[in-house]
Amino acid sequence: MTELVQTLVLSLLVGGVYALVASGLTLIFGVMRVINIAHGAFLILGAFITYKLWDQLGLDPLVGVVITTPIVFVLGWVIYRLLVRPIRNAPMSSTVLLTFGLALVTEGVMGFIWGNDSKSIRPSYVDQSYHLGDIFLPKAQVYGGVLAVLILATLWLILTKTWLGRAIRAAASNPASAELVGIKVTSVAAVVFGLGLAAAGAGGAITGVLYTFVPGSHYAWIARLLAIVVLGGLGSLEGAVLSALIFGIAETVTAVYISPAWATAVPYAIVFAVLLIRPQGLLGTRLRDDAVAA
């Protein structure tokens, strides 16, 4: 019983971080129908920025989120204006190619600036845990998980309780009508792209504490993140959160009760199984063929 509780607790802590990072990816797709292959690269960029803030200034990596996130947001906004917007009306394969190129360039630039050697962020609590009887709760994962939930809650509040959120949802569901009621869909899209990447940057600050990373670490992340958002339903924030938790639980439970060798395969098998029954994902809706891009 202890092992099961321990497994579930660790699963939820991992799933919370997955949810934060995946939320940005699904948000970008939901509004712009852009599959951002560079999302994992910006997660690693967030980790590198956090590393420098911690290494050079001694800033706690999780506190550093308040600096990392705005930096990546601005970067996302600029990238949208310069690169994504000009090909928004091109077929989706063009944006996939563009963001794939962006991922490669970002990896190259990170390698050029920070080198290709592995980086580790080690705040004082990194090897410590809270102990509840036989259960251990790694402090870094607890803090990271709580921070991820806070950021996700903020994102949810922005989307549901603010004018910007209403504009985003309007632009996502019907861009043409949104324009008619005075919403500048292009501006909204730029903000969404920035927000999406900012979520990746914030996730990078947290994952940088949990795992070592090199510029090329983004490949492993983007595969996992795409599976999560597809399982949850492309464009659905709630779906991404639910799917991330399922993914985290599937990975950890498989590792403990079947074999770690299957831990990365079983979640993908679940994705296949769900898509056979619900091609639109758990909480997704079927895409409108007549949707007009911003």
Next chain:
Amino acid sequence: MSHVSIRRGWKAVALAAVVSLGMAACGNDASSGGSSDSGGGELSIGASLPLTGDFSEPGSAAKQGYQVWEALTNENGGLLGNQVKMVIKDDASNQNTVVTDYNALISQDNVDLLLGTFSSLLNLPASTVAEKNQMLYVEPAGGSPDMFSRDYQYLFFAQQATADKQGLVFADWVKNLPADQRPKTAAYPTLDDPFAAPNVDGIRQVLEEAGIKTVYKTTYAIDTKNFDSIVAAMKSANPDLVVHGATFEDGVSLTRAMLKSGWTPKMFYETSTPSFADQYVKAIGEENTEGVMYAVSYSPEADTPGNKEFVAQYKKMFGQDIPPEDAADAYAAAEVMQAAVEAVGSIDDQGKLADWLRANTVPTILGDLSWDETGAPESDFLIGQWQKGTAEIVLPPDVATADAEVGWHPGS
């Protein structure tokens, strides 16, 4: 020009810029080869390394090793009287790319000689390209036994032993410990990797025969991120000894997961990860390194031919006192290739270079290397141990810089 065409032009420019920057980011610095083995010209030596992707860490170190060899060789008059030029491509840690790269090195860059890439995973397909083209292929880091079961004629591994034999010195030491110090149980988590897994299996077989009970054994995939579950399972089994087959990131992650869980074994042996010197210390904290043991091919302190020159040149070029093991292995691979070329005196028939290596022993900065018919090396590996923040060689005793100590003491 119309508004539409301006927009199209802008898109084309943007895409072209991205593609070209992407290609630049891949790090190819290939140049056309030009050959001469009669002296006074330039010999080009091609290699593809994982400079990006999962193996970028050791791949970058291997590149440094090749660059140091290039600089020192040219400083000392070159190879067969020719200046040498390394042509290094980035395979992005990808098996398909490494095959493309070696084919391009041979058919487009027209290199005169080849050197190997990093990891068994990449050397397996890359060595096939060399074999088909009948070119000598000395590789610095591909110790899987699978490499040498294919009866290749041009393949040579420039370390002391294949992966399955690299931990045997450690295993023999453990089984001969006094009864009160000898572990009674052991756990064997390992990465699903053609280098790490045979290394761990080799140790496990010896220890099981010696009566040390295996209480946990598992293999995990390369993209495993979460090691807490593996540690939770090991914690339940509570082994005295953990033998971990790792590369780098997974080695750090498992160690940190053990520390976080509050459970650590009495003894800890790990492949590869602890040999990354500064990066290892930064990743797990110096206070947690005390007593960790590992197999290693190279010691910066070793009194081997050319080692002082290698260490000095490495510091001159890269500003670090201690060259990483992978840089030294790459340098040694180039030394082996160089020895064969100089002994044969020509590179026209590279079968002769291979024949010469099979029949001779080559002194390198790793020590004397010799090979069997398959190109597998036939020497003993070194065993290192972290003691008081320093990486010491503790086994075999005749080359040890310190005595081996029993126990892992994290937090000390």
